Amino acid sequence: MQNYLGIDWGGTYIKSGLVTENNKILKKLVYSSLELQKKEVFIDTLYNLTKEFKNIKAVGIGAPGIIDVKKGFIYYLPNIEGWKNYPLKEKLEKKTKIPVYIDNDANVFALAESRVGAAKDVDFAIFLTLGTGLGGAVLVNKKILKNMTSAAELGHIPISLEEKKCNCGGSGCIETFIGAKYLILRYKELTKKDVKEVKEIFISAQKKEKEALFVWEEFGSILGKFLAGMVNIFNPQKIVLGGGVAGALKIFKPYLWQALKKQVMWPNLGGLKIVKAKLKNAGIIGAAILAKESIKEVGV
Numbered sequence: 001m002q003n004y005l006g007i008d009w010g011g012t013y014i015k016s017g018l019v020t021e022n023n024k025i026l027k028k029l030v031y032s033s034l035e036l037q038k039k040e041v042f043i044d045t046l047y048n049l050t051k052e053f054k055n056i057k058a059v060g061i062g063a064p065g066i067i068d069v070k071k072g073f074i075y076y077l078p079n080i081e082g083w084k085n086y087p088l089k090e091k092l093e094k095k096t097k098i099p100v101y102i103d104n105d106a107n108v109f110a111l112a113e114s115r116v117g118a119a120k121d122v123d124f125a126i127f128l129t130l131g132t133g134l135g136g137a138v139l140v141n142k143k144i145l146k147n148m149t150s151a152a153e154l155g156h157i158p159i160s161l162e163e164k165k166c167n168c169g170g171s172g173c174i175e176t177f178i179g180a181k182y183l184i185l186r187y188k189e190l191t192k193k194d195v196k197e198v199k200e201i202f203i204s205a206q207k208k209e210k211e212a213l214f215v216w217e218e219f220g221s222i223l224g225k226f227l228a229g230m231v232n233i234f235n236p237q238k239i240v241l242g243g244g245v246a247g248a249l250k251i252f253k254p255y256l257w258q259a260l261k262k263q264v265m266w267p268n269l270g271g272l273k274i275v276k277a278k279l280k281n282a283g284i285i286g287a288a289i290l291a292k293e294s295i296k297e298v299g300v
C-alpha cells in the first residue's frame with residue numbers, strides 16, 4: 001500500500017506525518033522550525049523522511065506564506081527568514097524523485113476540514129484560522145478557491161482607512177483588529193495588565209471580568225460584521241473557525257451572530273452554521289490530501 005507524506009510547516013514547529021490513502025496518520029515526527037530554517041537542511045530532512053517512511057506516493061506541504069501553487073514556488077514566508085523566491089517543488093522533486101505539491105497553510109487546513117472534518121457535509125464554506133495572524137480559505141463546490149497563488153487571504157482584506165500597519169505590508173487589514181497580537185494589545189490598553197496569551201483573556205472572561213468580556217464583545221462584533229461581507233459574497237453553508245482563538249467561540253459567538261445578522265443581505269441565512277474546526281492534525285492530514293488529490297488530477 002502506498003502512502004503520502006504530509007508536512008505542516010508552521011512558524012514554530014514543522015510537523016510531518018505518514019498518512020494513508022484513508023487519511024489516517026501512521027507515524028508523526030515533529031521538528032522545530034528553526035532547526036530546519038536553512039533550505040539545505042529542510043530538503044535533506046524531507047528526503048530522509050521519504051526514505052524512512054517508505055512507499056511515499058507524493059509529498060504535500062502546507063507552508064505559512066505566499067505561494068505559487070501551480071509551480072510550487074515560494075514567494076515569501078512572512079515569519080520565516082531566508083525563504084524568498086524559491087522553487088521548492090522543483091528542488092524537492094529533483095532530490096526525492098517523488099511528486100511534491102505545495103499550498104498555503106490555511107488552504108491545507110481547509111482542505112482537511114472539508115474532506116474529513118467539520119465541513120465534510122457541505123459544498124460551500126468559509127474557513128478562518130484565528131491565531132497570531134488571520135488565515136482564510138474558501139470552499140466553492142467542494143473545491144478550495146485558488147488560481148495561481150493560494151488566494152483567499154481573508155485576513156488581509158482592508159476594513160479601515162486607518163494607517164494601521166499590517167504584517168503583509170499593507171494597512172488597515174482585518175488582521176490588525178482581531179489577530180491575537182491585537183487582542184492582547186487591546187486588553188492591555190484597557191487593564192494595564194501584562195498578559196502574554198489570548199487564553200488569559202478567555203479565562204478572565206469566564207470569571208466575568210468586565211474588560212475581558214468587553215474585548216470579546218468587540219472581537220465578536222468586528223468578526224461578525226466582517227463575516228457578513230463574506231456571507232454576502234460566497235453564501236456559504238458553514239463557517240469553520242480554527243486556531244487558538246477559536247477556543248473562545250462560546251464567549252464571542254452571540255456577538256458574532258448579532259453583528260452578522262444585522263449586516264447580511266440574504267433574507268434568511270439558509271441554515272448557515274458557525275462551528276469550530278474538528279481535526280487535531282488538520283495541517284498534516286490536509287497536506288497529505290493535497291498530495292493525494294493533486295496527483296489524481298494530473299493523472300500520475
Ligand SMILES: [Zn+2]
Nearest residue numbers: 156166168173
Ligand atoms: Zn494585511
